[in-house]
């Protein structure tokens with residue numbers, strides 16, 4: 001796989017020696033198939049990891065062109081990397097998929113942008129997301145949203161309907177200070193990633209993260225002008241844009257930080273990949289210092305009061321499969337006195353969010369959301385916790401469609417409540 005291309009991915013990405021080695025590592029055992037969400041829904045070999053690897057290898061070896069059919073099977077992949085966790089042969093599916101999408105991206109060229117292009121022009125820009133949400137508030141305030149829903153105008157545009165659901169959560173702005181000193185004895189200094197979506201749709205999670213880290217003895221730096229981590233561009237195969245964003249974000253953080261902390265699984269996973277896509281220089285160093293918030297708070301010395309709740313936990317794909325962080329969020333929740341954690345069946349099966357996938361592929365995303373919601377309701381929990389804004393929105397929308405009152409929260413929110421630094 002390419003490591004140093006500066007454009008949107010160099011020609012022959014999959015056909016490189018590294019790409020071919022990754023593809024040929026697959027021994028076709030099929031162990032990954034039951035873990036693949038699209039295979040579970042469709043039962044089609046070409047919508048399984050093994051089938052997709054077969055197609056990618058055929059393209060890499062020059063036996064198949066990048067056809068519309070090939071593109072369709074790869075577009076339908078969530079990039080959840082559950083197959084990677086399951087694979088005994090160590091096939092690096094996520095990187096192979098991103099490389100393949102880089103090749104597809106070049107083929108797509110500069111045609112009409114379409115919904116996908118519009119979303120990619122919007123979400124990696126915090127200022128644009130903020131401006132759009134201001135318009136969305138107006139859209140709700142003047143009653144347009146009610147009218148559009150009542151008339152069913154979005155029924156024929158499931159992608160827009162998925163976006164409309166997002167508007168149900170439009171919180172007021174919550175400021176996060178640029179610097180929050182740590183409680184004595186101070187353990188060190190961390191930077192907090194604000195996130196393009198997180199800072200606007202879950203600003204309370206950022207505030208609570210900063211307060212908890214401070215309480216745990218970390219000085220917390222959250223620069224207002226930090227940009228996007230590049231996760232959406234990486235997953236879309238826009239590798240040149242991803243690298244530009246990675247370099248800019250790296251430059252935004254001071255170099256003397258002990259850790260750079262994220263509370264958004266998708267962002268953290270992409271940042272931990274910087275070392276692969278930008279092996280030389282500061283971005284790779286930043287990747288080595290990136291940690292999910294649960295990794296710093298799981299065993300922190302925090303004064304906690306009881307929170308009598310029954311909670312279940314959904315493993316965000318890019319936390320469980322992308323970063324291999326599973327135990328720490330659970331440990332964080334189990335520390336809260338009075339909180340009962342009940343396990344969720346298939347907790348690491350994708351909920352269908354997957355970045356902008358739920359807007360682009362609403363049918364598959366909807367099926368997966370229904371399966372996830374069903375499992376959550378079966379636990380009898382009154383709240384479900386998960387560490388990624390996309391999962392929070394997708395699961396909340398699924399529960400709302402089902403008429404369920406189960407609360408959907410970030411684990412940090414519950415810890416902050418128990419520590420007396422969050423909202424009740």
Ligand code: SF4
Nearest residue numbers: 036077078080081083
């Ligand atoms: S990344 Fe997820 S959806 Fe794609 S092939 Fe692997 S398990 Fe299936």
Ligand code: SF4
Nearest residue numbers: 026027029030032087
């Ligand atoms: S588990 Fe690994 S080796 Fe087996 S089919 Fe899946 S990708 Fe190939």
